[in-house]
Amino acid sequence: MAGTTENAPVTVTVTGAAGQIGYALLFRIASGDMLGPDTPVRLRLLEIPQAVKAAEGTAMELADCAFPTLESVDIFDDARKAFDGVGVALLVGARPRGPGMERGDLLEANGGIFGPQGEAINAGAASDVRVLVVGNPANTNALIAASHAPDVPADRFTAMTRLDHNRALSQLATKTGMPVSAIRRMTIWGNHSATQYPDVFQATIGGRPAPEVLDQHWVEHTFIPTVARRGAAIIEARGASSAASAANAAIDHVRTWVHGTPEGDWTSAAIVSDGSYGVPEGLVSSYPVVSREGRWEIVQGLELNEFSRARIDASIAELVDERDAVRDLGLL
Numbered sequence: 454m455a456g457t458t459e460n461a462p463v464t465v466t467v468t469g470a471a472g473q474i475g476y477a478l479l480f481r482i483a484s485g486d487m488l489g490p491d492t493p494v495r496l497r498l499l500e501i502p503q504a505v506k507a508a509e510g511t512a513m514e515l516a517d518c519a520f521p522t523l524e525s526v527d528i529f530d531d532a533r534k535a536f537d538g539v540g541v542a543l544l545v546g547a548r549p550r551g552p553g554m555e556r557g558d559l560l561e562a563n564g565g566i567f568g569p570q571g572e573a574i575n576a577g578a579a580s581d582v583r584v585l586v587v588g589n590p591a592n593t594n595a596l597i598a599a600s601h602a603p604d605v606p607a608d609r610f611t612a613m614t615r616l617d618h619n620r621a622l623s624q625l626a627t628k629t630g631m632p633v634s635a636i637r638r639m640t641i642w643g644n645h646s647a648t649q650y651p652d653v654f655q656a657t658i659g660g661r662p663a664p665e666v667l668d669q670h671w672v673e674h675t676f677i678p679t680v681a682r683r684g685a686a687i688i689e690a691r692g693a694s695s696a697a698s699a700a701n702a703a704i705d706h707v708r709t710w711v712h713g714t715p716e717g718d719w720t721s722a723a724i725v726s727d728g729s730y731g732v733p734e735g736l737v738s739s740y741p742v743v744s745r746e747g748r749w750e751i752v753q754g755l756e757l758n759e760f761s762r763a764r765i766d767a768s769i770a771e772l773v774d775e776r777d778a779v780r781d782l783g784l785l
C-alpha cells in the first residue's frame with residue numbers, strides 16, 4: 454500500500470474511531486495532512502466492542518481512498534493492543550455533551566476511560582510518544598491519563614485547545630477584515646471550558662498590537678464569550694458537537710508539535726504545567742507555546758495585566774476543582 458514515502462512509519466492510535474470526530478479525522482491522518490507526505494502511517498483504531506463493526510466500515514473506506522501514505526489499518530477493542538508501539542495517540546473516544554451541559558458535567562461519565570488508556574500507553578508506547586486528549590473534559594482527562602503513565606515523561610501528554618485558538622483567530626479576522634494569517638501571538642489560557650481565557654493583549658493584527666486595533670468593550674463582552682461558548686453554539690445549531698473543526702484542530706496540534714511553530718508566532722496547547730504563570734505544577738492548562746525540535750515550550754516573560762491575571766486565575770481555579778473532583782472519584 455505505501456508508496457514512495459521516505460521516513461520511518463509512525464503508528465497512530467485513534468480512540469473513538471467510529472465516532473463523529475473519528476470520521477472527520479482518520480482520512481486526514483491517512484492522507485498525510487498530519488505527519489506530512491513523506492511519513493507512512495500505521496493506523497490503529499480503538500473502539501468499544503459495539504462500535505467495532507462501524508470502525509470496520511470506516512477502514513473499508515480508508516482502503517478505498519488508496520492513500521500512498523497509509524501503510525495499514527488495524528482495529529481493536531482492547532487498549533493494550535491498540536497502543537502497542539504507538540507514536541501518536543489521539544484520545545478522542547468519550548461521550549460528547551448535549552444541549553444545556555457544561556463539559557465538566559462529563560467528568561464522571563468519561564474520566565474512567567482515561568486511566569486504563571494511560572496505563573496502556575505506559576505499557577506499550579514508543580519512547581517518543583505524543584498524546585493528545587480531545588475527549589472532554591479534555592484537560593482533566595489528560596491529567597488522569599498522565600497520572601497513570603509514570604514511565605512516560607509528563608510533557609508527552611497534552612489536551613486540545615487548538616480549536617479554541619482557531620476560533621479566536623477566525624473571530625478576529627472577521628471583525629477586522631484582515632486575513633487569518635495576519636493575526637499572530639493569540640493565546641488561549643486555562644481550561645477548554647467556558648472559563649478559558651482567549652487573550653488578545655499579546656496578539657498583533659497586521660503587525661499592530663491588537664489592543665490598538667480592537668475596542669476593549671467588544672473584546673470583553675463579545676469576543677471572549679463568543680470564543681468560550683462556541684462549542685455550545687455549535688451544539689445548539691447542529692444538534693451535535695463540533696466534529697470537522699475539532700478534527701482539523703487535532704491535525705493542526707500534532708502537525709505543529711512535530712514540525713514546529715513558524716518564527717515570530719506561537720500557538721495554544723494545554724500541557725502539563727511546570728508552574729509557569731502561577732499555574733500549579735502538574736495541572737494540564739492551556740498556555741502560549743512554541744514547538745522547537747519536537748517539544749512544546751511555554752512562551753515566557755509575558756506581562757499580564759490585571760484583567761488577564763483575573764481571567765487566568767478563574768480558569769485555573771476551575772482546573773483545581775476538576776482535579777479535586779476526579780481525585781475524590783478515585784480516578785487519579
Ligand SMILES: NC(=O)C1=CN([C@@H]2O[C@H](COP(=O)(O)OP(=O)(O)OC[C@H]3O[C@@H](n4cnc5c(N)ncnc54)[C@H](O)[C@@H]3O)[C@@H](O)[C@H]2O)C=CC1
Pocket residue numbers: 468469470471472473474475499500501504545546547548549550566586587588589590591613614616617645694695696699
Ligand atoms: N477538545 C476539544 O476541543 C473537543 C472535544 N470534543 C470531545 O470529543 C469527544 C468525542 O466527540 P465525538 O466524536 O463527537 O463523539 P461521538 O459520540 O460521535 O464518538 C465517540 C466515540 O467514542 C467511542 N468510545 C467511547 N468510549 C470509548 C472507549 N473507552 N474507548 C474507545 N472508544 C470509545 C464511542 O463508541 C464513539 O464511537 C467528546 O468527549 C467531545 O466532547 C469535541 C469537540 C472539540
Ligand SMILES: O=C([O-])CC(=O)C(=O)O
Pocket residue numbers: 549550556589616683684685687688694695699
Ligand atoms: O463544546 C463541546 O462540548 C465540544 C467541544 O469541546 C467544542 O466544540 O469545543
